[in-house]
Amino acid sequence: MPQAQAQAPTAMPGATARQRIVQIALQEWQRWGGQTIRIGRDDTACVVSSPLPPPPPALPDGIEERIQNGSLNASSADTDESFGTTAAPGCAGFPDGTGMEATPQGCALAQRYWAIVGKQVDCQQITEGRWAWSAVFISWVLRQAGLNERQFLTGQSHSMYVVDARDGILPAPAFRLEPLPAMPRPGDILCAGRGRDKYLSSVDEVGxxxxxxxxxxxxxxxxTARVVKTIGGNLQQSVSMELVELGDSGLVDGFTNSHAPWLVLMRNQLP
Incomplete structure (x- = not known):
């Protein structure tokens, strides 16, 4: 068994559920090499710290020609559940199929996340946009932190648990939705629309x-530094920390940075 699969997350003895979520997310980020992305007030999204990416894997015979001819899409913005994978001009960035997710360790870690929703995926699928793993990363962290099905339902799409919280379907929900602008707290979840729905006007539009x-x-x-630090999966092909610079109001909003048009805050109600 790969070392990445054998390692179990740990939390400090006596930690609350909220603290366990934060501790486990930080541990996974460190296992992925500590990549950091700055979401700035200047409307840029730049990788500011990253492990060296491996060389891109060779494409199977005939695939490159099919992509150039338009008969095969390399990835789909509508099915890729991550965002921020296209960096601003002058910023470092890794295209799909490269970066940490293309390494054996990255594959093994991402396969653990997919298993939380009962899916077995291979290493080629891990690097494909239609198998984006950002939502299963969140699901995996919350299950490892001890949240049960009465508090949070896992899903392979972020919109699944956003709608769960919006519609109040759980008997003991760990999260409630709060509109932006708002000041997050550790253990909260910050969400944005993507692709064709990047600029949703209301969480009521989420399906x-x-x-x-x-x-x-x-x-x-x-x-004091006017920064919120978040951790997400499948950001620049890795588990990455984002340094979200606050807007003029001193809060997180949906318009300060167009790379991250935040839509809603999932407020953690646990201790």
Missing amino acids: FGTTPMHCDIVVEVDA
Whole structure:
């Protein structure tokens, strides 16, 4: 068994559920090499710290020609549940199929996340947009932190658990939705629309499993530096930390940075 699969997350003895979520998210980020992305007030999204990516894997015979001829899509913005994978001009970035997810360790880690929703995927699928793993990363972290099905239902699309919280279907929900602008707290989940639904005007427009979205776990709030630190999966082909710079209001909003047009905050109600 690969070492990445054998390692179980750990939390400090006596940690609350909220603290366990943050601790496990940070541990996974470190296992992926500690890649960090700055979501700036200047409307850029730049990788500011990253492990060296491996060389791109060779494409199977005939695939490159089919892509050039338009008979095969390399990825789909409507099915890829991550965001921020196209960096601003002058910023480092890794295209699909490269970066940490293309390594044996990255594949093994992402396969663990898919298993939380009962899916077995191979290493080629891990690098494909239609098998984006950002939602199953969130699901995996929350299950490892001890949240049960009365509190949170796992899903392979972020929109599934956003709708669960919006429609109040759970008997003991761990999260409630809060509109933006807002000040997140560690353990909250911050969500945005993607692709064709990047600029949704209301969370009421989100469809269960049909709206492309991305969500991050909030791990730290530095009000003095005006930065919220979040961790999400499948960001620049890795588990990455995002340094979200606050807007003029001193809160997270949906318009300060067009790379991350945040839509809603999932407020953690656990201790």
